[in-house]
Amino acid sequence: MSQPELTAEQVAARMDSLYEFDREPVDENHLQSNASFAGLLAGEHVAATEFVIGAFFVLHGVTAADLFGGLIVGNILAVLSWAFLCAPIAVRTRLTLYWYLRRIAGPGVTVVYNIGNAFLFCILAGAMISVSSTALGLAFDIPSPQLSDVYPNSVAWVLLTFAIGMAFTVVAILGFEKVSKFAELCSPWIFLVLIAGALALLPRLGVATDFSNFWEVANQKIWTGHPSPGQERFGFWHIAFFAWFANLAMHVGLSDMALFRYAKNWKTGFYSAFGMFPGHFLAWICSGVMVAAVDREMNPGLMAFTAAGIAGAVAVFVAGWTTANPTLYRVGLALQVVTPNWPRWRITLIAGMATTIVACFPVVFLKLLDYVAIYGLLLMPIGAIVFAEHWIFPRLGIPQFEAERKGQQISWTVLLVWIGTLLFCFALPIHLYFRWLPGYFVALGAYILLRKARVRTA
Amino acid sequence: MKPLLWILSIGALGGCLASAVMAFHGMIDDATYKMALLICSVLWFTISSARMYLPARREANPAER
Numbered sequence: 001m002s003q004p005e006l007t008a009e010q011v012a013a014r015m016d017s018l019y020e021f022d023r024e025p026v027d028e029n030h031l032q033s034n035a036s037f038a039g040l041l042a043g044e045h046v047a048a049t050e051f052v053i054g055a056f057f058v059l060h061g062v063t064a065a066d067l068f069g070g071l072i073v074g075n076i077l078a079v080l081s082w083a084f085l086c087a088p089i090a091v092r093t094r095l096t097l098y099w100y101l102r103r104i105a106g107p108g109v110t111v112v113y114n115i116g117n118a119f120l121f122c123i124l125a126g127a128m129i130s131v132s133s134t135a136l137g138l139a140f141d142i143p144s145p146q147l148s149d150v151y152p153n154s155v156a157w158v159l160l161t162f163a164i165g166m167a168f169t170v171v172a173i174l175g176f177e178k179v180s181k182f183a184e185l186c187s188p189w190i191f192l193v194l195i196a197g198a199l200a201l202l203p204r205l206g207v208a209t210d211f212s213n214f215w216e217v218a219n220q221k222i223w224t225g226h227p228s229p230g231q232e233r234f235g236f237w238h239i240a241f242f243a244w245f246a247n248l249a250m251h252v253g254l255s256d257m258a259l260f261r262y263a264k265n266w267k268t269g270f271y272s273a274f275g276m277f278p279g280h281f282l283a284w285i286c287s288g289v290m291v292a293a294v295d296r297e298m299n300p301g302l303m304a305f306t307a308a309g310i311a312g313a314v315a316v317f318v319a320g321w322t323t324a325n326p327t328l329y330r331v332g333l334a335l336q337v338v339t340p341n342w343p344r345w346r347i348t349l350i351a352g353m354a355t356t357i358v359a360c361f362p363v364v365f366l367k368l369l370d371y372v373a374i375y376g377l378l379l380m381p382i383g384a385i386v387f388a389e390h391w392i393f394p395r396l397g398i399p400q401f402e403a404e405r406k407g408q409q410i411s412w413t414v415l416l417v418w419i420g421t422l423l424f425c426f427a428l429p430i431h432l433y434f435r436w437l438p439g440y441f442v443a444l445g446a447y448i449l450l451r452k453a454r455v456r457t458a
Numbered sequence: 459m460k461p462l463l464w465i466l467s468i469g470a471l472g473g474c475l476a477s478a479v480m481a482f483h484g485m486i487d488d489a490t491y492k493m494a495l496l497i498c499s500v501l502w503f504t505i506s507s508a509r510m511y512l513p514a515r516r517e518a519n520p521a522e523r
Contacts, residue, residue, distance in 0.1 A: 185506050189499060192471055196478030200491055209483050309492030311474075311499045 011338055012107030012409065025094030025261070032262040038274040040259070043187035045247075045279030048131045048319035050194065051300040052368050053246070054284030055291035059147070059298060060234035061227030064218040070236045071284065074243025075276040079269075081244070081251035082260070085383070087269030089390050090260035097257045101382065104389045106403035108410035109418075111338075113382060117249075118334035120375050122351060125327040126358035129168060130365040132320030133161045135301030135313045144299040145362030148230055152360050161360045168321055169352025172328040173345045183322035191278060193315040197307030198286035201293040222292040241433040242369065243280055248376025248436060253383040298366065328352050370432060377436045381421040384443035385414055388451075392444075398451050413454065417447045463509035470505055473498035 057067055093100055102110045134144045142156045152158045171179060203209070207217050219225075227233045250256040251272070260269060290303040297303075304312030332348030339347050358364055364371070393400050403411040425439040474495055481491035 181510065185503070185510060188471060189474070189502055192474045193495070193499070196474055196495060199478040200481040200488075202482060203484065308478075308495055311492070311496045314499070 009409070011111055014336070016102075016107065027094075030262060031264050034264070034268055034271055037259075037263065037268050037271045041272055041275035042278055043184055043275075045275035046187045046191045046194075046283060046319075047279075047323040048128045048300070048316065049323065049368065049372075050279060050283040051287050051290075051304065051316055051319065052127075052131060052298075052365060053242075053372075054287030055298060055300070055303065056369050057234065057239065057284065058223060058288045058291050059228040059231050059296055060238070061225055061231065062223050062234045062239055063225040064215065064223040066234070066236040067223045067239055067285070067288070070239025071243050071281050073236075074240040074246075075273075075280055077240070077244040078247060078251060078276055078280070079273045082256065082272040083267065083269030085387065086251045086254050086256050087260040087263060088266040089254065089386065090257040091263055091266045091268075092390075093257070094261045095257065096261065097254050097382075097386070100257065100390075101386060103401040103404040104386060105411040105414040106408045109403075109414050112415075113379075114334045115338060116378065118331045118351070120378065121327045121331045121334075122355045123358060123364060123371060124375070125168075125324040125331070125355045126165075126361075127365040127368055127371065128320040128324035128327070129161060129165045129356060129359035130320075130362060131300050132164050132168075132317045132324070133157065133301075133359070134299050135304065135316035135320070136160060136164060138301050138305055138313055144301065145366065147228065147298045147366060149366065150361065150363040152362065157362075158360045162356055165352065165356025165359050168324050169328060169349060169356065171321075172325050172332065172352060173348050179322065179325045183326065186318050186322050190315050190319050191283060193304070193308050193312055194283050194286040197304060197312050198289040201289055201307050204293055205289070222288055228296055238431070238433055241437075242373070243276075245376045245433065245436055246280060246372055249379040249383075252436075252440065253376065253379040254386050255379070324355075328355060331355070373432050373436075377425055377432075377439065378422065380436050380440055381418045381443040384421070384440050385417060385447050388444050388447045392448055393451070396448070396452065398448070398455055402451070413447070413450050417443055417450065420446060459512065460509060463505055463512070467502055467505040467509060470498050470502035474502065 062070070089100075098110055098114070101113065137144055137157065137160055140156070140160065142160055143154065145153045145157065152161075202214075202217075205217050205221050207214050225233075245252075247256075260266075263269070287300075287303070290307045291298065294303050294306050300316050301313055304316045306312070308315065328348060328351060331351040332344050335347050335351055336342065336344050389400055392398075399405070402408070402413075421439050421443040424442050425435040428435045428438065477486070477491050477494035477498060480486045480494075481488065486494070
C-alpha cells in the first residue's frame with residue numbers, strides 16, 4: 001500500500017503539534033523553587049556515562065593535579081554557562097528552545113534540529129546499551145570488548161547486546177512515565193554505589209585510613225600521567241574543556257531553556273552546580289579509582305562488580321537502562337513527525353532496533369569522549385545564533401525574528417551559519433575538544449554580519 | 459506514613475555508605491561489605507518504591523478516604 005508523501009509544511013505542523021503542550025510561555029503560577037531545581041539537576045547528571053568518562057581520564061594518562069584542577073575549572077565554567085547564557089534567555093522568554101528557535105529560524109530549521117538531535121540521541125542510547133551489556137555479560141561469562149575493538153568481539157556479545165537493546169526498546173514503547181519515575185529513584189542510589197565502590201577500593205590501592213597518603217597513591221597508582229597503549233595523553237586543558245563541554249548542547253547550546261524557563265530568576269542557573277559537582281566531579285573521580293583497581297581494564301560492569309559486588313553490577317546495568325530508555329522514547333517522538341502516519345510504537349521499535357545494532361559495535365562506548373565532544377559541537381552554533389538574536393540584535397538595531405515576521409519555512413541565513421560553522425570547526429587544526437570555542441565566536445560573528453548586511457541591502 | 463518511609467529510605471542509603479566506610483576502615487571484610495551494600499540497596503528500592511507509589515494507590519481507592 002502506498003503512503004501519502006509529506007510536504008515540508010505538514011512535517012513542520014506535526015512537529016508543532018508534538019510540542020504543543022509547551023507552546024505558551026510558562027506563567028507565574030508554574031514557576032519552580034530553587035530547591036526543586038537543585039534536586040532535579042543533582043539527579044540528572046548521574047548516569048551510565050559517569051562510569052565510563054572518569055575511567056577514560058585514567059586511561060588517557062592525566063595526572064592527579066591536572067584532573068582535579070581541570071574538573072574544578074571546567075565545571076565552574078559549565079555552571080557559569082548555564083547561569084549567564086542559558087538561564088537569562090530562558091527566564092526572559094519563558095519558552096523552550098524549540099519555540100524560540102522557530103521564531104528565529106522558521107519551522108523547517110527546528111525540524112532539522114530535532115531530527116539531527118534524534119540521531120545523536122540514538123548513538124548515545126547505543127553506548128548506554130553497550131555499558132549495560134558489560135554488566136550483564138559478567139553473569140554469563142561473556143568477555144567484554146577490548147579498548148581497541150571497533151567491531152564486536154564475539155557472537156555471544158552481539159546476542160547479549162541485542163537482547164538488552166530490544167528489551168530496553170520494548171520498555172520504551174510500553175511505559176515511559178514509569179521508567180522515568182524509576183530513574184528518579186535510581187539516581188541517588190547509583191551515585192552512592194559509585195562513592196561506596198571507590199571508597200571500598202581505596203585500601204586495595206594502598207590509601208591509609210586517615211587519607212594521609214591519598215595524593216601520593218593518586219599520582220602513583222590512579223592518575224599516573226602515563227596513558228594506556230593507543231590512548232593520547234590528556235592534560236589540564238583537555239579535562240577542563242571536557243568538563244565544560246560535556247553538556248554543551250544544554251548550556252551554551254541552550255536546550256536547557258526547557259528547564260530554566262520554570263526558574264523564578266536567572267540566578268537559578270547557578271544551581272546547576274548541584275548537578276556538576278556530584279556528577280561530573282565526584283562521580284568521575286570515583287570511576288577513575290575503580291578502573292585503576294581493575295588494572296585499567298575498560299569494562300564498566302567489571303569495575304563496578306569488583307568495587308561493589310552484585311549491587312555494583314546492577315547499578316551499571318540500571319544506569320544504562322535509565323539513560324537509554326528516555327533517550328529512545330525521545331528519538332521515537334522526534335522521528336514520528338517525518339514518518340507517514342506511523343504510530344509511535346512502530347517508529348520507536350525501528351529506532352530501537354537501529355540503536356541496538358549500533359550498540360553491538362563497541363566503538364560507540366569506547367569512543368564516548370569523542371562522541372560527547374562531537375554531539376555538543378554539532379548543536380552549539382544554534383546557541384550562538386539564538387544568543388545573537390536575543391541580546392545583540394536589539395543593541396545593533398537589527399530586527400529580530402525574521403523568519404516569523406516574513407513567514408519563512410527556513411531561514412537560509414541560520415542554516416548557512418550553522419553548516420558554515422561546522423565546516424570551520426572540522427577544518428580547524430586543533431584538538432577536537434577545543435574547536436567549539438572559536439566555532440562559537442565564528443557563528444556569533446557570521447550571523448550578526450550576515451543579518452546586518454541583509455538589513456543594509458533591504 | 460510518608461515521612462516515616464522517607465526516613466527509612468534515607469537510612470537505607472546511609473547503610474550503603476556506612477558499609478563502604480566500614481570496609482575502608484577494615485572493620486568488615488570485602489564479602490560482608492558487598493552483602494551489606496546489596497541488602498541496603500534492596501531496602502532502598504523497596505522502601506522508596508513504596509513511598510513513591512503508596513499515595514497513588516490511596517487515591518485510586520476512594521473507599522479508603
